[in-house]
Amino acid sequence: MSGTTFPILSIVTFLPLLGGIVLLFIRREQAGLIRMVSLLVTGVTLLITLALPLSFDFGSAEMQFVERASWIPAIGVSYIMGMDGISLWLVCLTALISPIAVLCSWEAITEQVKEYHVFLLLIHTGMMGVFLALDFFLFYVFWEVVLVPMYFLIGIWGAPARRLYAAIKFFLYTLFGSVVMLLGILAVYFYAGAQTGTYTFDVLELMKVSYPWSPSLFSFQNLVWLAFFLSFAIKVPMFPFHTWLPDAHTEAPTAGSVILAAVLLKMGTYGFVRFSLPMFPEATLYFVPFMVTLSVIAIIYGAMVCLVQRDMKRLVAFSSVSHMGFIMLGMFALNMQGLQGSILQMVNHGLSTGALFLIVGLIYDRIHSRMIADMGGLSSVMPIYATLFAITMFSSIGLPGLNGFIGEFLILLGAFKVSWIWALFAISGIVLGAAYMLWLFQRTMFGTVTHERNKELLDLNLREAMTLIPLVIMFFWIGLYPAPFLKAMEPSVQKVVARLDQARKVVEAPTPIPVVSNWDQGHREEQP
């Protein structure tokens, strides 16, 4: 593989940042040029990213395209980037969403255009880095770097009425979670360092260590798992940490909502698969009932709240709570089907909810309202719009032939293998999901035009259609031929499942054998 010598991962990560720096030197009056440059940068990044699946070794569970460099040797921090089947599609999703985010802001953003695009590109770099970093310090840096520009995106260009509240709420929730995770990272670092004698933040090295576990809530592994959990669960967001989401998603500008829904939420689920599951397998098994309960509550609660929304954007936001619960449920089935379905569904949710927010944004640009009551019968005025909306909606509710179906089916399969009750709850979520989505579509699109002024609305122009069409193509591709997507992640997922099965022996032993613990002696030793 040529990837080992050519730093392709660093390029796709830092190219947007470089673009952002270039933007700083363009005069603010030249808004058109700024838009072109950022479209160019995100487009080129997408093209380079496409080389990744093409040269990816589908049969390997190992990290690929790995890059290493020394960074802060004094405390064992290095610059390590790498990608496996779990991160591959999330990286591609990120690269696909970014040019769409630029395109959909083309006419909607007219003030402080320069800052806006600099922030967009910064977020792009942060998101790529989160999925590619293999050093905990580096990972944490990227994880936090995403927050600041997103805070400004919501706070400056959001809906005027409640944007400040939404922005600070988003920032506070996620920051609190991530700093607690930081403590977890440090605990792992010192424990592993005392065990192996070398202090390092290298994720792959830290994964080789087994962390002490016993069936008590306060065992080392369980506590660290909880520290990570808090950060990831807020990001996902899982019930009851979801309250920042409806505010942030609703108040953000369209591109912000799209990025939030499509990629930012996946940082949480990705964190669980990448770190919590393989690193703390015993604790993961220990917390399964807890996680499943929270996920099921999220699925049903999220869907029921959707049924009573009058604001279309808020409805889509709450549907994310429900869908993300679904992803978490599949993940915590902890078997092949569940995990594969969960990871595929991360991509699917990114595509379909991203598209839904675009659809809300397109109509908002026209009628300057998000209220369902202000729409009605639009399909006769805007047929192209209605068609794309319909396909997206079907993707979101999991119609066979579209991408959502594959993911949901696998998740159900995985859940059913563990317990039919879980599957039953999950199915009720699908039914409710179909109900609120179809009802939304009916109220906004069907029938006669309810408002006189809506009769003059223009259908989508080419630029607007171009934001949705790539996503629609992906709906069909994943829906009709998901094999390459599943095949690429199979070896990596298998590795995680194998690790969990190994841990299951420990956890399910009649009298659980505590994982060997040198914590009490180990953790006070001096650093060399």
Place this chain on the structure above:
Amino acid sequence: MMGTYNPADVLHALPEVFLSVVAIVVLILSFAAPKQRGWIETVSIIGVVGTGILLVRAAVPLFEPGAAAVSVFSGSYLVDKFAIFFKVVFLLATLLVILMSIDYLPLVGAPIGEFYAILLFSTVGMMFIASGGNLLTLYIGLETMSISLYILCGFLKQEKKSNEAALKYLLMGAFSSGVILYGISLLYGLTGALGFKEIAATIATMDLGNPALLVAMVMLTAGFGFKIAAVPFHMYVPDVYEGAPTTVTAFLAVASEAAGVAALLRVFLGAMPHIQVDWTIMFWILSVLTMTIGNVVAMAQQNIKRMLAYSSIAHIGYILIGFVAGAKLGISAVLFYVLVYAFMTAGAFAMVILLRTETVKGDLIEDFAGLGQAKPIAAAAMLVFLLSLTGIPPTAGFVGKFYIFGAAIKAGYVWLALIAVINTAISLFYYMRVAMVMYMREPPKALVVSPSRPLHVAVAFAVLGTLIIGIYPGPFLEFAQASILGLLQ
């Protein structure tokens, strides 16, 4: 160990001697060449830079492998890496403060000559604290610094608030110095020694439960607690910080806090390592109180100088975490954080000075409204400082917090780390409020900032420091780690 006076010893204190001479020259210039604007400032800057060069010259042999710390004047004056580290921080802070003051002082109508002379004298005092090998040297350094600071606080003679600040600081400062002196005399009475090493050696042979020893420890804790503005000894801070000229506030917040930390480390680690268990508990409580009260009260502030005052209190709380955690990791985390804190806090105060113009006083958070649109570069600089103060990567503040939290986790103080985490979330709220005002409000019709070149240099310098330490902290961490080797037994 009775030593005899050796005239060659003076050479080891050459940086301090040089800076004192420069201060006197500045003082003479202030009446000999009053009309020559620019002379005084230039000489002051040359003095600080020259002292820095002398300091580097003195430091080079220390960094050779196998080199031992130098102890002169019968052990009362130490030249070790620890002293070098803090002196670097002091000189850095002094330099930044001079750059900030050049155009600020004429603007607010403060006398120029004496200002720089007193500032430099204060710095000399700090350098003696860092090098103090016994309680007396340290105390004299502390007083030289403090008395200079009392005067500097009252430099705006026409302003009531400045006078109030000076008087308040003087009264509280004198009282706390008395408390420290009482602690020192108790220690002297118990051990018959003033040198840190001798005191430690004597305490090792004593009954550690001796009430007089504990009283001495409590006295010193309270006295130094005042100097570093730890809660509940912080009451004077907001008023003094608000009333003093802003450049003096920056100096107080950065250099004098750092000097307090240096004194704390010298005394507690040097003289009282054997009763570490006792003072660790006290500082655990102080740390929790300091960061929590600092952060919570900062949320309610409308005046940015007061907000930064409470924020600096909160940061002392974080620094104390490293002190509580102890060991190599904890103490080097303290040193590293002091360096980081110096850059970001000096930078934030420089921004406040930047907003001070003929017409706008510029010390309300409201005054930052619309800065993001009107002056994007200035706003970006402030944003870097705010993010660093919150502890968000890729800024220095993040690495500092990371290191401090690491020390706490390693030493098993998980609760302390958790409380610090909650505090970080609280602090985000008020730091981001400034960012919000900068970026999410419309600017007033004509928003002007100070055109002062030296001030711009100071801001740029602080931004660079904050970012470079944030992105490539390796060498700075190694410097901090190397600096504490002699300190810990």
